Amino acid sequence: MTRRDADLHVHTTHSDGACSPCEVVVAAASVGLAAVAITDHDTVSALAIARPEADRLGVELVPGVEMTCEYQGREIHLLGYYFREHPALLAALGRLREDRAGRFAAMASRLEELGMVVDLTAVRRCFPRATLGRRHLAEYLFRTKQAASVREVFDRYLADGKPAEVPKARLDAFEAVALTREAGGVVSWAHPPHNLKLESLRALAEAGLTGIEVAGPGVQNRVGRRFRDWAARLDLVPTAGSDFHAPDRPGRRVGAYLCPQADLDRLRERAAPPA
Incomplete structure (x- = not known):
């Protein structure tokens, strides 16, 4: 070829x-x-x-x-x-990656403060090969029937400027x-x-x-x-x-x-x- x-x-x-x-x-x-x-x-x-x-x-x-x-x-x-x-x-x-890990945990915490149930061990089990980010949180909430769609999670909680979003290091x-x-x-x-x-x-x-x-x-x-x-x-x-x-x-x-x-x-x- x-x-x-x-x-x-x-x-x-x-x-x-x-x-x-x-x-x-x-x-x-x-x-x-x-x-x-x-x-x-x-x-x-x-x-x-x-x-x-x-x-x-x-x-x-x-x-x-x-x-x-x-x-x-x-x-x-x-x-x-x-x-x-x-x-x-x-x-x-490396500094950007360290911030990402802390940001993921902070977003999970904010979701819980807003009434969601986020089991980080379960999230990691759902996505065993992934480097976790906010899309995985949205997927988890959808899979656990806490939201009607991934888009709903972003629109209500995780999109930029929404209550569970945490700004990333740049x-x-x-x-x-x-x-x-x-x-x-x-x-x-x-x-x-x-x-x-x-x-x-x-x-x-x-x-x-x-x-x-x-x-x-x-x-x-x-x-x-x-x-x-x-x-x-x-x-x-x-x-x-x-x-x-x-x-x-x-x-x-x-x-x-x-x-x-x-x-x-x-x-x-x-x-x-x-x-």
Whole structure:
């Protein structure tokens, strides 16, 4: 099989995905991808597990991570690629993960204060392979018939600004770019907001941003064309990925959105060569 193109936005059970690192590599190989980037939220722990399977199947495993960041007062996500495991970058990611664990427990406590019954042991039993987050709390309340739907739990309790939601820690976007570049990597803006301003993109590009996601489930075609034009204007690499989390999400299977080989090559060339 001649392999081509890449999916540069894939999650596993090491953050909020439903499939193991090896399972997503197998999925990438089965659809003929040349490369796949595992971009778990604020962790790189899946990479070492996935690499032997990627080598066995002849798929390039792009080192990746999706970083929870703040820029101009709002949460954004930045995708780091081709970085080395630099101590400063790993420490910053570790702080975000520590906050996530405390945030999960705090949200469970707030739900109980609001009259819900949340058995954390039972929650973990329901999702044995997952890194737990607020969606798992919503799923648990739905499964235990304390809510009519997962959406109801978010709308009433867990969505941003609702009574059981706890704000998450965020890494300053400029710091995230600097740390990733210091680690030899490159950075692309994941699912940018539809109302992104060119000036905002330019400011991050001047600080070292390498790319912008122009195709994916969170990017409408019309908006993606605008982002592609801006990428050309600012000499950014257009990237694309499925934002895969689980096989049962329509339109978000591994390989549903592809980064062409030429753009993957450009991204790789802009990373620092191994020391």
